Amino acid sequence: MRKEKQGRRSGTPSDEPMMDINTTPLIDVMLVLLIMLIITIPIQLHSVNLNMPTGNPPPSDIKPEVLRVDIDERSTVLWNGEAVADIAEVERRFEQVAAQPVQPEVHLRPDKHAKYNVVAGVMASAQRSGLTKLGIMGSEQFIP
Numbered sequence: 001m002r003k004e005k006q007g008r009r010s011g012t013p014s015d016e017p018m019m020d021i022n023t024t025p026l027i028d029v030m031l032v033l034l035i036m037l038i039i040t041i042p043i044q045l046h047s048v049n050l051n052m053p054t055g056n057p058p059p060s061d062i063k064p065e066v067l068r069v070d071i072d073e074r075s076t077v078l079w080n081g082e083a084v085a086d087i088a089e090v091e092r093r094f095e096q097v098a099a100q101p102v103q104p105e106v107h108l109r110p111d112k113h114a115k116y117n118v119v120a121g122v123m124a125s126a127q128r129s130g131l132t133k134l135g136i137m138g139s140e141q142f143i144p
Contacts, residue, residue, distance in 0.1 A: 065104040067097060069122060073113040077122060087121045094129035109137040
């Protein structure tokens with residue numbers, strides 16, 4: 001006299017709800033969403049774009065002069081050995097130098113104890129002035 005119900009597990013009462021969840025559709029939807037997310041995210045490049053010259057440069061008959069800009073341990077800016085009052089004076093001098101027909105090579109030599117904001121300010125002034133020949137000298141002092 002045993003009543004057997006088809007489609008149900010044996011030993012479970014017929015009035016209890018089914019507690020199993022079918023996770024296969026959920027996993028399918030999540031995988032589709034993940035693939036869509038991966039496809040729609042743009043590829044980000046962490047690079048700095050530089051305009052590099054192509055080919056060999058023509059030989060120059062005129063040797064540019066070398067301008068020394070030193071920054072000592074007290075963050076004083078020295079223009080060819082002469083102390084400069086402030087960053088505005090440095091920028092004014094950079095603008096005069098940039099206006100020359102043949103720009104000089106600017107050799108920036110910061111001391112390792114100089115303040116970063118002074119060194120960065122001098123470099124930013126050179127860039128704003130339009131100087132293209134700027135080199136940082138003495139970087140071996142920064143190696144521990």
